[in-house]
Amino acid sequence: MPNLKNVSLIFLLSLLLPAIAWADGVATITHLGGILRATRADGSVKLLSVNSAIQVGDTLKTEKSTFARLKFVDGGEVVLRPETVFKVDAYTYKPEANGQHDDAAMFSLLKGGVRSVTGLLGKRSPEAVKVITKAATIGIRGTHFGALMCSNDCANIPTVSGHPPENGLHTDTASGKTIITNAAGSIEVPAGSFSYTSSQNSAPKLVPPSQGVQVTMPASISSNKGTGKGMGATGSNSCTVK
Secondary structure: OOOOOHHHHHHHHHHHHHHHHHHOOOEEEEEOOOOOEEOOOOOOEEEEEOOEOOOOOOOEEEEOOEEEEEEEEOOOOEEOOOOOOOEEEEEOOOOOOOOOOOOOEEEEEEEEEEEOOOOOHHOOHHHEEEEEEEOOOEEEEEEEEEEEOOOOOOOOOOOOOOOOOOEEEEEEEEEEEEEEOOEEEEEEOOOEEEEOOOOOOOEEEEEEOHHHHHHHEEEEHHHHHOOEEOOOOOOOOOOOOO
């Protein structure tokens, strides 16, 4: 017969496993093509791989030609383009919360581009999700969107016009809507629409599709394994999640 103390220890560990998993991170790398580094809150730097955990305070940096896809514990997803710097400033989500919760998801897009699909946190508390850039803050309302922050480093980004994107924040909204806000104003960007914000001192504005910049991803990163579904695949004529 097993030792009673050992049985009790195993039982306690089984109860603690969810907490341990939560402490390990708030997101996981599900797809990765290239080199991805994380600078931790304590200043240490770590090379990440598929299944690596992302922690609050991590600043993620993709190298040239690197795409990475992250899945958060609420089911939300973020895909990072090459030469992107993206920080997880805050993230609080308890799936069992019923009526009383302290949801928070705050990110900084310091450089480069991302696509993001809202998870359960954003559906439950959309006002709690923010993506901060130096030109404006992006709020979400049940959203799938793309964002690109250019600072003399977007010469290779494809556009409808064929010209490099202007410096500033470019967004495209595939579903739901985004709210772009800075010191000069605020606008709503509905599904199928694009926006551009040149700086904090310039009001965000809607732009026609002929001038909009859509953040796209290669199929190897955008597709969900086993389903063929994805988001923002290169070559798609639509921003909608497939």
